Amino acid sequence: MLQNHLIGALILRIFLGITFFIHGLTKFQGGIENTVGFFQSLGLPGFAAYVVAIIELVGGLAMILGIGTRVVAGIFALIMLGAIVKVKLAAGFLGNGQMAGYEFDLALLAMSLYFVVAKESFFSLDQKFSQQN
Template sequence: MRVKNEIGAVVLRVILGVIFLIHGLVKFQGGIENIAGWFSSIGIPGFMAYVVGGIEVIGGIALIIGFGTRIVSALFVILMIGAIIKVKLAVGFLGNGEMAGYELDLAFLAMALFLAINGSKQFSVDKFLVKVNPNRLD
């Protein structure tokens, strides 16, 4: 990946990591039991609130430090697809005045999809853990 693209990927990786980390922390600080109850009320098993919150916190930290970027980003893609389909799609792209629409979720989905496809090795733990093939053409 060219230097400019890699710098852009680092920015996306860190910002997306911070966003998901904060969203996950809020779930736990605000009472994960409440989120579990809300999940149940919309037809998602309550324990999934813990799974989603955990993915957001641990995955957010992982993205910030650049550990498992492609895998974590793929998980975030799945979370965003689930959020859009299960919660936001019914209220429309811009929302309905009571709830935000799925425009922001779609932006997070696009960011995560870019990182899942391209990765981001610059300023990352992965750079030190994964041996890079010098003949690789990416």
């Protein structure tokens, strides 16, 4: 019988992957140039928008499948930390009426950190490959 924490981690991993995948997809569908402009308005290089969008898109898919889970989660954590510090921190935890706060970003950061330290990821390709060794 499956342990409850493994099922919970599976749900969490899939939700995290879907969330990042959709955010990456939206950046491209909405016109990546808008995201480039936003990054530049923050003092970040425009190419960073492409890097983040690709990481979210490809990393989200990898997280869903459980490929490179720890590495992808670590990169997600860095992205969320950057988003909180560079964009959302000034708006506060719940936002300031003009901009959303960092509560959602913090939740994604916490989920990502869970997978950085987790021992195993149930129903993942990582688990499948590690069992063959």
